[in-house]
Amino acid sequence: MAMITVDGVEMPCPSTFSWGLQDISASESGRTEDTVMHKNRVGQKRKLSLGWTGKDWQTTSQIMHAFNPEYITVKYPDMLSGQYETRKFYVGDRTAPVKWWWVGNQRTETITFDIIEV
Secondary structure, X not given: OOOOEEOOEEOOOOOEEEEEEEEEEXXXXXXXXXXOEEOOEEEXXXXXXXXXXXXXXXXXXXXXXXXXXXXXXXXXXXXXXXEEEEEEEEEOOOEOOEEEOOOOOEEEEXXXXXXXXX
């Protein structure tokens, strides 16, 4: 089983995978004059920070194409539930610095981006 699938397609195993949980607070949240911080959580969303290192251009292109749609369905290991989950995400800004070791061996140094649950 692949660590991550995007819209049903298995992705190469990421070199880095960081799971995060973000609280969504109500608009009236914040500090009041009684100096109490009112969180007023209305929901939570997952954020996954993904990275791959040393991939050839073909693999880099495969990853970039998979994460290019506006919204994607991702199956991934969820640290809160302790099992694989499938959720809908959007993708943040993507970067892929390139290394040239010698002619014919162009590789991306890293591919990194975050995906945030919708």
